Amino acid sequence: MSKHVRHTPLLQSLSKRQWTRIAAVVAAVGLIAAAGVVSRNFYQNEAPQSYSNVTAFSATDSAASRSATRGAIGSADKNTTFVTVKINGDPRTVLGEKQNMTTVKDVLETGNITLDPNDAVSPSLKTKVTEATVITIDRAGANVETSDTPxxxxxxxxxxxxxxxxxxxxxxxxxxxVMETTALVTRAGGKVVSSNVFASWVKKAPxxxxxxxxxxxxxxxxxxxxxxxxxxxxxxxxxxxxxxxxxxxxxxxxxxxxxxxxxxxxxxxxxxxxxxxxxxxxxxxxxxxxxxxxxxxxxxxxxxxxxxxxxxxxxxxxxxxxxxxxxxxxxx
Structure with a gap:
C-alpha cells in the first residue's frame, strides 16, 4: 500500500471531522526530548473508544477532563503528573514523572514538542507548572497532515x-x-521544520x-x-x-x-x-x-x-x- 498524505492549509479551515480527531487527543506519554526536526510515525492498536474501567494497561482510555485524567493516572502511578498544552488552540495532555515536569520547558521536552523560531509561548519557558497550568503555543504556517501506512x-x-x-x-x-498518523506539520521552503504527532492508531489490524x-x-x-x-x-x-x-x-x-x-x-x-x-x-x-x-x-x-x-x-x-x-x- 502506498503512503497517502492529506493536507489541510490552515488550522482555522479544518473540517469538523479533523477538529474532532485532534480534540480526541488527551494524553501522551513522556517521549525522548529532541532538538531540531522531529518527524516520525507512531502506531496504535484500535480506534479510540470509551471504557468504563481504566486499567494500568488498557488498550484504550477516554479521559476527557482534568479530574478524569488525574484519576486515571493516579491509579496507575502516583509519581506521574500531567500538563495541558494547546498548539494553535488544539489541546494535548503531556504525561511525565513529577520530578521531571517542573517548568514549561520541562513539559515541552517531555512531550517531545519542538518549538519553531517564530512560535509564541505562554507562560515563559522558565515558569513553574502545576496540573492546572495550560501552556499555549501560537504557531504560524502549520498544517494538519494525516498519513496512512501499511x-x-x-x-x-x-x-x-x-x-x-x-x-x-x-x-x-x-x-x-493500516496505521493512521495525524500530525501538526510546519514547513519552510518546502521542507519539514517540525512535526508533532497528535494521534496514531491501528485503523485496521492486519x-x-x-x-x-x-x-x-x-x-x-x-x-x-x-x-x-x-x-x-x-x-x-x-x-x-x-x-x-x-x-x-x-x-x-x-x-x-x-x-x-x-x-x-x-x-x-x-x-x-x-x-x-x-x-x-x-x-x-x-x-x-x-x-x-x-x-x-x-x-x-x-x-x-x-x-x-x-x-x-x-x-x-x-x-x-x-x-x-x-x-x-x-x-x-
Whole structure:
C-alpha cells in the first residue's frame, strides 16, 4: 500500500471531522526530548473508544477532563503528573514523572514538542507548572497532515489431521493492516521544520495468512501448538522469535505474542496511544513502568519485549494466557 498524505492549509479551515480527531487527543506519554526536526510515525492498536474501567494497561482510555485524567493516572502511578498544552488552540495532555515536569520547558521536552523560531509561548519557558497550568503555543504556517501506512501481515502454519499428510491448504488469505498518523506539520521552503504527532492508531489490524498443513492420521501434536507457527516479518519480530525460543518458550508463545503486539502497536517501539498515553510495543501505561526492564525503555525494542514477557507471566501466568484474555477484552 502506498503512503497517502492529506493536507489541510490552515488550522482555522479544518473540517469538523479533523477538529474532532485532534480534540480526541488527551494524553501522551513522556517521549525522548529532541532538538531540531522531529518527524516520525507512531502506531496504535484500535480506534479510540470509551471504557468504563481504566486499567494500568488498557488498550484504550477516554479521559476527557482534568479530574478524569488525574484519576486515571493516579491509579496507575502516583509519581506521574500531567500538563495541558494547546498548539494553535488544539489541546494535548503531556504525561511525565513529577520530578521531571517542573517548568514549561520541562513539559515541552517531555512531550517531545519542538518549538519553531517564530512560535509564541505562554507562560515563559522558565515558569513553574502545576496540573492546572495550560501552556499555549501560537504557531504560524502549520498544517494538519494525516498519513496512512501499511502494517505487514504474517504467515501462520497450522497442522491438521483433516488433510492428507504433506498436503497444504490456505485457510485465510493475508491482508495488510493500516496505521493512521495525524500530525501538526510546519514547513519552510518546502521542507519539514517540525512535526508533532497528535494521534496514531491501528485503523485496521492486519489479517494473518493461515496455511493448514496436513498430518494425515498422525496423532502427533502440532509443532506450533493450537495457535500454529508464525513466520516472523522484519527485524524486530525475528529477534523476538529467536529470543523466546532461546529462553524456553514455544512457537505458540511467539504466535500469541505477535498477535497481541500487532494489534496493540504494529510492532512500533515508539507507538503512542492518543487518548491514554500508553507507550511502546506492549502499550504499557504509563510507559515509564518499562524502566524496570531497562533504562533505555523508550527506544529499545528488546527492553520493551522483555518487559512484555514479564508482564504476561506475572499477570496472566503466560503469553498464551494473556492472548486468550486479549481476545475476550481487546486489552490486557
Amino acid at each position: 502494517i505487514a501481515f504474517n504467515e501462520v502454519r497450522k497442522e491438521t489431521s483433516s488433510l492428507p499428510k504433506g498436503q497444504e491448504k490456505v485457510e485465510t488469505e493475508g491482508e495488510n493492516g 489479517v494473518d495468512k493461515v496455511i493448514l498443513v496436513g498430518t494425515g492420521s498422525d496423532a502427533t501434536s502440532p509443532a506450533g501448538g493450537a495457535l500454529g507457527t508464525t513466520t516472523p516479518a522484519g527485524e524486530i519480530q525475528s529477534w523476538a522469535h529467536d529470543y523466546l525460543l532461546a529462553n524456553g518458550y514455544s512457537e505458540e508463545d511467539f504466535t500469541a505474542a505477535n498477535y497481541i503486539i500487532s494489534h496493540e502497536s504494529g510492532w512500533s517501539p515508539t507507538a503512542t496511544n492518543p487518548s491514554s498515553g500508553a507507550y511502546g510495543l506492549a502499550q504499557a501505561y504509563p510507559g515509564s513502568k518499562m524502566a524496570s526492564a531497562g533504562a533505555d525503555w523508550q527506544t529499545n525494542y528488546q527492553t520493551q519485549f522483555k518487559w512484555f514477557i514479564d508482564y504476561c507471566n506475572q499477570r496472566y501466568g503466560g503469553i498464551t494466557a494473556a492472548y486468550n484474555y486479549w481476545l475476550t477484552y481487546k486489552s490486557y
